[in-house]
Amino acid sequence: AVEYARSVLDGKDKDGKKIITCQWVKLACERFVDDLKNGGKRGLYFNPSEKPGGAAFAIDFFSHLKLWKGREYRGNEFVLAPHYQFVISNLMGWKKLEDHTRRFGTGYVEMARKGAKALALDTPVPTPDGWTTIGDIDGGDILFDENGKQCRVICTTSTLYNEECYEVVFSDGTKIIADKGHLWETKTTKTRACDCWAKRTQRKTKASAQTLTTEEMHKTLKDIQGYNNHSINNASPLNLKPKELSVDPYVLGIWLSDGVVNLGEISQGEENIDFIRGQVIKGGYEVTKLSNPDKFGTIGLATNLRKIGVLSRKHIPKDYLRASTGQRLSLLQGLLDGDGSVPYRGTDKVALENINKELCFNIYELVASLGMAIRLTELKRKTVKNNIVYRLEFLPTMPVFRMPRKLALLKPRTQRTRRFNRYITNIEKVNSVPVKCVSVSSDSKLFLVSKSFIPTHNSTVAGGLGAYFFVADKEYGAEIYTAAVKEKQAKIVWENIYNLLKDSMFSEGVDFYKQNMSIESTLSKCEFVVGDPKGLDGLDTHFCSLDELHAHPTPEIHDLIVDSTGTRPQPMILIITTAGFDQTGVCYQRREYLTQILKKTIIDDSFFGIIYTLDTKKDWPGLASITSKSKTKTKEDDWRDEDVWVKAMPGLWGITKNDQRCGVDDNGDQIPGYMTRLGKVRDIALYAASNPAALNNFLTKRMNIWTQQVNRFIDLQLWDSNYTSDVYVIEQ
Secondary structure, rough: OOOHHHHHHHHHHOOOOEEOOHHHHHHHHHHHHHHHHHHHOOOEEEEOOOOOHHHHHHHHHHHHHEEEOOOOOOOOEEOOOOHHHHHHHHHHHHOOOOOOOOOEEEEEEEEOOOOEEEEEOOOOEEEEOOOOEHHHHOOOOOOEOOHHHHHHEEOOOOOEEOEEEEEEEOOOOEEEEEEOEEEEEEHHHHHHHHHHHHHHHHOOOOOOEEEEEEHHHHHHHHHOHHHHHEEEEEEOOOOOOOOOOOOOOOOOOOHHHHHHOOOOOOOOOOOOHHHHHHHHHHHHEEEEEOOOOOEEEEHHHHHHHOOOOOHHHHOOOHHHOOOOOHHHHHHHHHHHHOOOOOOOOOOOEEEEOOHHHHHHHHHHHHHHOOOOEEEEEEOOOOHOOOOOHEEEEEOOOOOOOOHHHHHHOOOOOOOHHHHOOOEEEEEEEOOOOOOOEEEEEEOOOOEEEEOOOEEEEOOHHHHHHHHHHHHHHOOOEEEEEEEEEEEEHHHHHHHHHHHHHHOOOOOOOOOOOEEEEEEOOOOEEEEEEEOOOHHHHHOOOOEEEEEEEEHOOOOOHHHHHHHHHHOOOOEEEEEEEOOOOOOHHHHHHHHHHHHHHHHHOOOOEEEEEEEEOOOOOOOOOOEOOEEEEEEOOEEEOOOOOHHHHHHHOOEEEOOOOOEEEEEEEEOOOEOOOEEHHHHHHHHHHHHHHOHHHHHHHHHHOOOOOOOOOOOOOOOOOHHHOOOOOOOOOOOO
């Protein structure tokens, strides 16, 4: 910490290499150096020793943990880069003379995020209007998350080349090409077994899904018995508004199955025709008798079929495939009441065969959009035209028949987990293809891809510190929490604690469970907590990580966690976050409080913080704007300048266009502890430069600059650069 602070203030390290930091980091280092000189007057001292409770002891603890994500890092020693050593040393090394407990009770660390994961450019992606591909997605586009809800694309990269790629094959035949670092939310044989046990014992708690990279799934593709290990939960039905449709969905479905291709007539067997006729009447059509008793006519249906473009060409129009869940289900019921079957009596499998290729692919999409995994196969049949028939099979999760006779044949077995999952049957390394990363606004960061609607993705240091407080801080009955508004966010840090400890020398004595960890000898526990603030009453917090505080809509969770530390002698609340958009929220309030401490207008010896960001006119009004022509004033940082990116991302590694070296040695090789690849940030910056709608996300998440809106449609720097003269409005 001492060496880092002096290097920052000198602008160069001990070897004379240039160090670039923002003003907030300089002020944090000035505070540290000043406290070394004068802290004793306020009853403070810094303990740098390697003994328990010292700064070096805490840093050494990290070195005994093993990283668990990514091919480059998995299994490697947890090395802290100098900026993180400075943070940990401050939090753990400063003490109070009166009782030798820790000085700081709150740590606020604000810096840009790292990492990007990619899919092949031709990967299909469903949208409310139909389909697009990963390659064609732009910022602002609307996609779907795993709950079927609409989410917005907030950022994409430019095309990435020469990435290590794998082909992922699913049990329904779907194939997706992803790079090795792409994230998937998966359940394993073990977690599925826990789910079955929970169901049999009528317990509400289920096993947590894991977030793994493509490469990690490849290494654990099969379980110890040789069966498929990984499965992906099926998405929920697409959540869409009802549409005004010219033909009742059920009537359209029955006509597509059993209607005359160029007429409004429908045929059915004797045992079903009365039921079908009744449903068509309910759908708003008058029916007429025909000479053939197995057929009936309709009045006006042919006209409406022609209007929607299906007469003489049987297919499902786009409006029906993007109608509401109820409308899509009615359409499917009509199709299956006509042509569907339960091939094996008393089973839970539904099948449909047809020679119309276009219609079968439409039905495939229809079933998938309702949240069910479906398989389509092409079969050879000499008895049909072109000798080819298409067969669709799936396990229903809703009443897909309306006809009582067929519905009675179906015997659902809800305990079958494959009804709700797709298994990953194979993962093979393939030749590299161009890929692209997409970031979305959904809470889980998941979005749907492929014609099968498969969900896929969008802080390790906090996890390491949480692990320290859990097993090494010598607090009896310690309660360690990771807290967030949403469960998936809270579990990110908790899973880091879990995985860092599980394979470490500290795992002995720790009981690892699917939702928590405990140490019997000290009566300590580690859990994630979410959601309703009322459920957080009664906590006695020793350590809590509040991850991505900028996403908290209210201060309730933050305030309750703070209140829950009252009985502990030296608790810690760690806030690690990026910038955000809500400048009235609790996160920005904490930031503003920290800036006043760093500027010495407020003295609070219990609050540590540091901000890694660019130097902007908003923070430092004395700076000139980027577009200023002043030759005397220092200008604010330009986010397009690669040389200043390290101010926001101190873990950056690579060589800038101006040959500025960040996180690399003299040979240009990555230094351990630096994990943000400059090349990938460059790709994201190139896209943001040409797409104002994606720029704000880049500024907040990569440059750690607070903005006032999620999307920007005019680049304000471009606006300012086109200034010619003031405009005056004269009221008449």
